[in-house]
Amino acid sequence: MRSHGAYFVYPLNDTYHFILNLFFASAWGLEKSFSFNAPIWSVSVEVLLYAVFFCIARLFPTRAIYALLLAIAGLYLQSYSPLIGRGLFSFYMGALVYFAYQKLLTGGFIYRCAKPLLLICLSTWLLTLLEFELGSLQAVLDKLGTVSGTGLDRLKALWVTGLLLPVTILSLAVSETVGKGYWERTAWLGEISYASYLLHFPLQLIFFTIFTELLPDRAIFYSATLMVGYFVVLIGSSLITHRHFERPLQQLIRRHSLKRHAV
Numbered sequence: 001m002r003s004h005g006a007y008f009v010y011p012l013n014d015t016y017h018f019i020l021n022l023f024f025a026s027a028w029g030l031e032k033s034f035s036f037n038a039p040i041w042s043v044s045v046e047v048l049l050y051a052v053f054f055c056i057a058r059l060f061p062t063r064a065i066y067a068l069l070l071a072i073a074g075l076y077l078q079s080y081s082p083l084i085g086r087g088l089f090s091f092y093m094g095a096l097v098y099f100a101y102q103k104l105l106t107g108g109f110i111y112r113c114a115k116p117l118l119l120i121c122l123s124t125w126l127l128t129l130l131e132f133e134l135g136s137l138q139a140v141l142d143k144l145g146t147v148s149g150t151g152l153d154r155l156k157a158l159w160v161t162g163l164l165l166p167v168t169i170l171s172l173a174v175s176e177t178v179g180k181g182y183w184e185r186t187a188w189l190g191e192i193s194y195a196s197y198l199l200h201f202p203l204q205l206i207f208f209t210i211f212t213e214l215l216p217d218r219a220i221f222y223s224a225t226l227m228v229g230y231f232v233v234l235i236g237s238s239l240i241t242h243r244h245f246e247r248p249l250q251q252l253i254r255r256h257s258l259k260r261h262a263v
Contacts, residue, residue, distance in 0.1 A: 001013075003209070003212075003213075004212075008204075008205050008208060009038070009201075009204075010034045010035050010036060010037075010038045011033065011035075012031070012032055012033050012034070012035040013035055013036055014035075017031060017032070017035035017036065018035075018036070020035070021035065021036050021037075021040065024040075024043060024044045024047045025044060026038075026040060026041060026044045027040075027041035027042075027044035027045050027083045027084070028044060028048065028084070029081050029084070037198065037201050037202060038201065039197060039198065039200070039201055040198065041083055042083075042087065042197075043198075045083055045084055045086075045087035046087065048084060048087070049087055049088065049091045052070075052088070053091070056070070064095075064096060064099040067092045067095035067096050067099065068092070068096060070088060070091075070092040070095075071088070071089050071092035071093050071095075071096065073088065074086070074087070074088030074089030074090070074091070074092060075089045075158070075162075077089075078154075086157075086161070089161060089162075090161050090165075093161065093162060093165075093166050094166070094169070096166065097166045097169050097170050097173075100170055101170060101173050101174065104174065105177070110174055110177055110178065111178055113174065114174050114175055114178045117167075117170065117171045117174055118171050118175065120167060120171070121167050121168055121170075121171035124163060124164050124167050124168075125164065125168070128159065128160070128164050131156070131159075132156075191242050192235065192238035192239055192241075192242050193238075194242075194246070195237070195238035195239075195241040195242050195246065196234055196235065196237075196238040199234060199237055199238060199241065200234055203230070203233065203234055203237065204230075207226075207230055208221075211226075
């Protein structure tokens with residue numbers, strides 16, 4: 001604001017939104033728009049989801065039907081609170097994927113279904129890429145006069161979160177089980193994903209500030225070299241953060257919790 005007369009991307013960096021961020025409430029419907037490190041919205045929603053999950057797990061038996069009903073509730077809630085609704089729907093779609101995986105595992109189907117499931121997964125990705133590239137669904141629906149505009153966007157979002165991602169995660173889980181730890185060598189990608197998710201916007205802000213000071217010509221931001229450099233710094237920072245901050249802090253919290261439990 002001091003150097004450019006405007007905030008970088010997210011405008012509402014005031015005291016009110018700072019307090020919301022401080023209490024992880026930046027996406028509970030109390031906000032006016034995105035603020036500060038806006039990707040934190042998903043963490044804000046997760047805080048609510050963990051509370052819901054805890055209550056549901058305490059009050060009801062562990063059954064797929066409850067996960068399905070809550071996923072449907074999340075889908076309905078998206079019309080009123082898009083972020084919380086999306087979070088609830090996706091969270092319990094993940095629960096349904098877990099139930100499906102357990103069924104395949106305990107039923108002895110996991111080896112037989114690995115290849116067919118992978119084929120379904122690849123086909124779903126191919127259809128998705130073709131649709132987003134060619135817009136064929138848009139053309140068909142326009143002719144039928146059924147869905148367009150916002151409705152089509154919601155349909156695409158439902159396709160991705162309700163089918164593409166669940167099928168992909170289930171296929172990966174099955175292939176990991178069949179491959180007996182083959183995917184373990186890629187575990188670090190999952191381990192740094194949280195840090196990279198939260199660091200990427202502050203890092204963009206740092207890059208923007210430095211390079212606009214050093215090089216007034218903003219053409220540098222279209223440079224492939226800068227893009228690669230940005231990701232190198234991001235991934236390196238995420239690795240350091242995970243290994244020297246997240247992991248030690250997790251261990252500290254667990255040790256403290258185990259001591260309390262023992263008492």
